[in-house]
Amino acid sequence: MFDQNTPVHAAIDIGSNTIHLVVARSLPDNLDILADEVDLVRIGESVTATGDISAQKQAASIDTLLRYKAIAEQHQASPILVVATEAIRQAKNSADFLAAIQQATGLIVHLIDGNVEATLTFAGATYTLTKQTSSPTHIGVMDLGGGSTELVTATQGQITWRTSLPIGSGWLHDRYLPSNPPIPEEIRTAHAFLHNALQKLSIKQPLEALIVTGGSANSLLHLAHHAFGLDLAAECLTHEDMLRCEGLLHALPAEEITRRYQQPDARALILPAGAAIIRAVMNYLHLPEIHVSPHGIREGTLLAYAQYGEQWLTHVEAEAKSDTDTTKARTTAVPVESGEAEQTGDITTMNFVQFGRQLLKERLRKMLSWREAVLRHEDSEAVHKMRVATRRLRAALDAYAPLCEPNAFRKLYREVKKMADVLGEARDTDVMVQTLQGQREQASEQEKSGITWLIQRLQIYRQQQQTVVAAFLEQCDEETLHHLLDTSLPKGGHKHGKS
Numbered sequence: 001m002f003d004q005n006t007p008v009h010a011a012i013d014i015g016s017n018t019i020h021l022v023v024a025r026s027l028p029d030n031l032d033i034l035a036d037e038v039d040l041v042r043i044g045e046s047v048t049a050t051g052d053i054s055a056q057k058q059a060a061s062i063d064t065l066l067r068y069k070a071i072a073e074q075h076q077a078s079p080i081l082v083v084a085t086e087a088i089r090q091a092k093n094s095a096d097f098l099a100a101i102q103q104a105t106g107l108i109v110h111l112i113d114g115n116v117e118a119t120l121t122f123a124g125a126t127y128t129l130t131k132q133t134s135s136p137t138h139i140g141v142m143d144l145g146g147g148s149t150e151l152v153t154a155t156q157g158q159i160t161w162r163t164s165l166p167i168g169s170g171w172l173h174d175r176y177l178p179s180n181p182p183i184p185e186e187i188r189t190a191h192a193f194l195h196n197a198l199q200k201l202s203i204k205q206p207l208e209a210l211i212v213t214g215g216s217a218n219s220l221l222h223l224a225h226h227a228f229g230l231d232l233a234a235e236c237l238t239h240e241d242m243l244r245c246e247g248l249l250h251a252l253p254a255e256e257i258t259r260r261y262q263q264p265d266a267r268a269l270i271l272p273a274g275a276a277i278i279r280a281v282m283n284y285l286h287l288p289e290i291h292v293s294p295h296g297i298r299e300g301t302l303l304a305y306a307q308y309g310e311q312w313l314t315h316v317e318a319e320a321k322s323d324t325d326t327t328k329a330r331t332t333a334v335p336v337e338s339g340e341a342e343q344t345g346d347i348t349t350m351n352f353v354q355f356g357r358q359l360l361k362e363r364l365r366k367m368l369s370w371r372e373a374v375l376r377h378e379d380s381e382a383v384h385k386m387r388v389a390t391r392r393l394r395a396a397l398d399a400y401a402p403l404c405e406p407n408a409f410r411k412l413y414r415e416v417k418k419m420a421d422v423l424g425e426a427r428d429t430d431v432m433v434q435t436l437q438g439q440r441e442q443a444s445e446q447e448k449s450g451i452t453w454l455i456q457r458l459q460i461y462r463q464q465q466q467t468v469v470a471a472f473l474e475q476c477d478e479e480t481l482h483h484l485l486d487t488s489l490p491k492g493g494h495k496h497g498k499s
Helices: 041-049 057-076 086-090 094-105 114-131 169-177 184-198 214-229 239-251 254-260 264-283 297-326 347-368 371-378 380-403 405-442 446-474 478-488
Strands: 008-014 020-029 030-040 080-084 110-111 136-145 147-155 159-166 207-213 236-238 291-295
Touching: 008 159, 008 297, 020 057, 020 094, 020 264, 020 297, 030 207, 030 297, 041 086, 057 094, 080 094, 080 297, 086 094, 086 110, 086 114, 086 478, 094 110, 094 114, 114 136, 114 147, 114 207, 114 371, 114 405, 136 214, 136 264, 147 264, 159 405, 169 184, 169 297, 184 264, 184 347, 207 214, 207 254, 207 264, 214 239, 214 264, 214 291, 236 239, 236 405, 239 264, 254 264, 347 380, 371 380, 371 446, 380 405, 405 446, 405 478
Parallel strands: 008 080, 080 110, 136 207, 207 291
Antiparallel strands: 008 020, 020 030, 136 147, 147 159, 236 291
């Protein structure tokens, strides 16, 4: 089927987490893959934090694209097709980013919408099914990216329904699972959010099989192979496999996952979020297992070009629009404070606000619950626990900053940071005293006197710091903090700006 005259094309996908290259000999219904490269750049991380693609992420993207262009040219691939997805769609400076890429690399990037992304992903993830003697009648394809998740269903190879959800592994990590590893409170909130969000989908046809593509799915399959002895030839993950993966990811920090199971650092950090999304979808669809595919939007792009030539994107856009017009996904926003559902079409903004309010109130309450214990100065661990609570509150505030009312948010954030600084000074002194006390037990008699003197000086300083801590906490008005928090997040609808 393939020979030296078969045209060689290249496709690059610029996503929220990764930039991915595939070079292949391309026919309209088949591919002979010659090169497959992926880099975890995490463009979505900066978009989540500020709404913009940072200069650092832009530079890293251009470096990666120049390297990929060189690889494609080594294989004499022409053209080199480049598509960009969710993070770039959401970035306020996306036009500048795409222009910088074209100027630096000569590559033209096509910024595609979620329905086109879903169509291309479906084609790429399922093209190998045509080589099989039999395949399920009703199938679904799920492309889990860093900033979005595409879901497509089909009957006998014809798409019947599709949607693009602005929920991805990087997005969920940055907003709901920032700890390393995630803490139980974060896990519960993330699962509640996902459950609530998925209930708004309307998939009428039960699926016989779900094919999942994307970096998280393939990394979880790799993890199951190497951590739990899953057959290396296996391409499926059961519900039990997913639970075991989540248990491991919740128990070990990302650095340990990287060391033991050869996962990139950045991937290991967001993998708990990817696992949570996949298992939530499996639960929603009542599926005992998923099929993991290494193929997706890049392969779909190559197949489309092989079929339609230079007009490939126009044809795919028309196909996506036609299917969407006849099988619209109904995604209704959930109410935030009242019982009236608001039809915004954006399930994540409403859920984000709702769960943000719940999460931030709980973290503020937890932080303030240590106030009296710190003031009593009977247990040095109380200072440590309150300081940890301030860090967790600040992490949540950082995640929700783009949605918040600026003035109230700045005031609240400033007060929490001051509290963290005051507690940090006291806690650092406690740690130094504890360390020196341990060293004194192992020291010679001559050294002990010097260490004792230093401990005494630090204890005097610590008493002074306790006065500073007490003064700060005494003047801290809990009612004001709760009011600032309450007025920071919008009470309903959606606030302008990115979510």
